[in-house]
Amino acid sequence: MPPIYAIGDIHGQKEMLDHALALITADGGDDAQIVFLGDYVDRGPDSRGVIETLMAGQSAGKPWTCLLGNHDRFLARFFREGRQHDPRVKSGLNWLNPRLGGVQTLASYGVHGEMHFAEQEFGETEELLHSEIAAGRITPDALIAAAQAAVHENHIAFIESLPLWHETEQLLFVHAGLRPHISLPHQDPDDLIWIREGFLETGHNFGQLVVHGHTALDHPQHFGNRVDLDGGAGYGRPLVPAVFEGRHCWTLTETGRVPLLP
Known part of the structure; x- marks a missing residue:
């Protein structure tokens, strides 16, 4: 199986996104398969540019999968309904x-x-x-x-079309996480883009390695049953892409791959 790449929460950081994409291209070529974990907008200076980049990549036929994040839904709901709050x-x-x-x-x-x-x-x-x-x-x-x-309007339609998860035989990509002991089709959609309590502290074996963002850290971390790729780009920290071969994970740097271990 070819490697699969992932990028955590971007939060309007268009320059960081461009740099992360360049690192992926250097490692895997122009047609690398990438999963984006959601939260493309808010906090950073160029949410519009981030959305345009993702839409252009998909329109060009790149094998990019973009998942829905809670901040993306905020924008769509404000546009459609004027909604300014979320109970979560x-x-x-x-x-x-x-x-x-x-x-x-x-x-x-x-x-x-x-x-x-x-x-x-x-x-x-x-x-x-x-x-x-x-x-x-x-x-x-x-x-x-x-x-x-x-x-x-087409930016909002793009957000509204985004899936909540993407899976391979060994990996499950989702924005926030999921509840243990509940099958994927029966998960609460709100949990998939919002959950922390009940997911972050569990050592549950989900079968697949869960790859997620949403909970900002200082740097991506591997927790054994899950990998959190939100390194805090929304707060000005670097946007660090990762590559997976099976369940093995590396972060990408200017000097190449760095193993990300539990």
Whole structure:
């Protein structure tokens, strides 16, 4: 079987994505099979550019599989419904809060603004009061309308088409993880893009090696039954691609492969 490559959470870091793709090309050629683990948008400066890169690669016939991440769904839901919250965000933060990164994503599409929120107690949903843009103060509804006019419909359709997992005989790729003892078709879709508790601490043998992102670390790590490839690019740390041959894993660097061991 040829090697399969994977890239964790990109979070709008287009330059880091380009560098990761160059490392993969150097190791596996132009037609390397790549699985992207979701969270293409938010926090970084060029979410639009990341989406365009992924769409262009697939349109060119590259064997790229792009999975859905929770931040990608945030963007799609804001565009379709104006939804600013998800109940899985325990802090209640608004997607437009810079900590979650929606404001940076909209800026990459040309909708620049400073968000003003109502005072919030921890756990309460954070409510947007208004936005300050170059033309002045606008209401939340006006901001939603501006986003719907600026974000490309085909970018949203791309996000809405993304699968929740990809599997080979020995590997299972998913954005966040999954619950032990539940078959893949019966997993809660929300868990597949949000789960931490119940997954990160388990030593359960899932049969396949689970390759995921979502939980940011300082560097990708191998935990025996799973590999977490979210090295924190959304917080400015490097985006480190990996390559798998069977269950064996290496990260890719400028000087070649580095074994990633449990």
